[in-house]
Amino acid sequence: MDIMGIDEITYGADDFETCKKFFADWGLESVSESADKLVFSTLNGCLVNVVKQDARDYPAPIEPGPTLREVVWGVSDEDVLKRLAQQLSDQSGYQNTGDRLSCVDPSGMLLGFQVSRKKEISIDCGQMNTWNEKPRRNARSPIYERAHPIEVGHVVFFVSDLQQMEDFYVNKLGFAPSDRYPGRGVFLRCDEDGGHHDLFLLQTPDKKVGLNHVAFAVRDIHEVFGGGLHVDRCGWKTQLGPGRHPISSAYFWYFQNPAGGLIEYYADEDQLDKDWVPREFEPSPTRFAEWAVDGGLDGNTRRQKNVGGPDGKFLTDRK
Template identity: 60%
Template sequence: MSVLGIDQITYGTDDLLLARRFFQDWGLSLASESADELVFECLNGCRVIVAAMDKPGLPTAIEEGPTLREVVWGVETEADLGRYADAIRNDPGFMDVVVDGARRIGCTDPNGLAVRLQVTRKHAVPEVRSAQMNTWSDRPRVNAPAPVYERATPIEVGHVVFFVADVKAVEAFYASRLGFVSSDRYPNRGAFMRCAPKGGHHDLFLLQLPTGKRGINHVAFTVRDIHEVFGGGLHFSRCGWETQLGPGRHPVSSAYFWYFKNPAGGLIEYYADEDELTADWQPRDFEPGPTVFAEWAVDGGLDGHTRRQRGAEAGGKFLTEKK
């Protein structure tokens, strides 16, 4: 029994019209909309809900302004759901309800976030094809160019990152109640956690700041490969959205990234090529710092039109041509 991953997230926003354009530009499909709620889907059915901040029933925010209000994790079976219900039954905010005809359980984590579980509604995406990488020792891509993407179509919400007031308490909650496993740590500062012993480097990252701030840092969307990170980021840049940092590469998880500012709260990330871990993995300790966060990164992003760093001149047909 283990959590499979993120099934759904919910934002609370003060500008639904702006959020509609933002998430459609990001590459999500609009599944439905009403006066106070937008429902988007990734390729595998993972949902992103954006609701008006004053919508009745919206979980309480852990910070002021637009932010992430709820994370729904998927499990495999109804029996799994029952066992998790027993595990969290005595936690604050416990709930056991029916949503859209299916059972959903939940509680409030030690950071104040609404945590929910349901039998997963995600589905396989057999048509997804990722680029094969030719290296010195392994050259699987033969007589075929690597892909070039005009935009991204995210597969799913891959992980969420929160600022927490007490990283040890929140890490212990996800480990003891939901069976999450620690991947790596910033001792007393941060915890990278995955849903199960076998899986991607992290589904959840908890970061404690000296100020004790609580809130969303970012939501990360999985794309096929590094080429889609670039293609998606360039398209999003052409749409006029502002880069926070990237493209770049994380040395801790090995993933390539590109972060943008999100009007619905925090940051939003395209990422690909994270490490795959098993039960044999031993968590490492890192001292947080710029070179630990990013092996390399482009400050300000790339311009979607010139395909170069913002502000860089792009004259000439070839780089070898001289003015």
Template identity: 60%
Template structure:
């Protein structure tokens, strides 16, 4: 079975104008506008739909307020849809229309599968020079004024029963990457791929809903450039920049008016069928190798609320 990743996500929101402004600043391309929804695209054609929360054709919400209402996963062939159908038919809320088949997952979120609509794109990241391997010669490293996300890379959900949720997605063909036993499950669509396309986290209070949606960018420098631009636009950091030790990815999280958080990330681990899932104990050090609390100021390039008085090395000395 070939599940190619996320093709489309849909938010149901209370303030579509504000959310539209956010995703414009985030670096998505606005491609369509109707009376009830605004449609954006990433570089490879992955769609982000921002719909009025009371639009009649939206699936039910799994939490109050603005939030994620649907995730559409792309597959490689009609044969893949045929193999998925018997599993989906057993689940709650089975649907089959307009080229989709889907259901409601164990968390109450609408999921759909379709022939992937994403397109191949030529995107080049900036290579790094390590001690033993020099890949950038006679050229400077990249500096980005803003980010242009390549695709929606993964979603993270709060769930009430992580073991049940993992079993549901495993039956659809998802593969376990790593776990917080009894608390969290990192899963990828296929044996070969990035560290995770889906992460489900069970909190002690039983909270259900959206944690964040993550957008893939080309390299660590675009994480920084994108984050600094979003800060200059006036949007607030939740945490970052930083680095996850479990997936090795660099991240920067922002509060999102469409619900939950959104993340720029790059440089996650690439796994194969040889990978054996590891178990981790939830802790601050498992979540982040390092992270900047409050983010960086897009104008000063320093941590927000840092004490005044510091100078850049390039500033003129006062003798």
């Protein structure tokens, strides 16, 4: 395994107070805070930074307003970093500080590469009893009052030239295609053996460029629900969810993010390897979501939005 996943991301957003509250409610740990930068961490040490929109250490943003400014990918060792240095030396914005490489991808996003600084962790997760296998005995599935994301699992961008972007990530960086919407989108994983996608590139008819969303992996479906209910109780707005993606099998819940784009909790995505053959799909709402709750669940009633609150009765008691 060469590129192991996302090590760090940086948003550009001016409203630090709102971003600080949001990422705390999202379940990230505050690492440091200054007038110029907020730093948060997931459970495994993946960093989430927020800098001002006019920060000088970054290329021009890919779109107006708050958005993602950098994605740093973690690699397995120094030899991989040296090989990437040779492969990327001709790329726009190339720099090599010794412990980190950087360049700009064809859509203008700043990319970094470093020996991964994320830590290996072991955490308890909910076990699923199926008809064939019943590993959970004399125990309930977990209930989470909020989420604590494990890592940044994937990013999704709108791009103006899908083929150019796929060529860059596959031929320059060694990403593997997982599935496609021909001419419209491609799911890429950074290693043949891994989760369904670390990067999704989407070309819209108007060929706009920008951030769609950043996704945070959580333990299991129960934490998707518990996290989403907590974020709703905190007053943040659901974009869509909870729901399930049929292409990756993952359960999801999307919220609007004051730092830019959308933000997602997800769990239980497909795991692929070298034997996987990419599939092709026609875009449609049911391809995106097998099922989904429009507007989300109310964090207090734990039911769909705009329904009655708790009244001390079973549903069967109501006429």
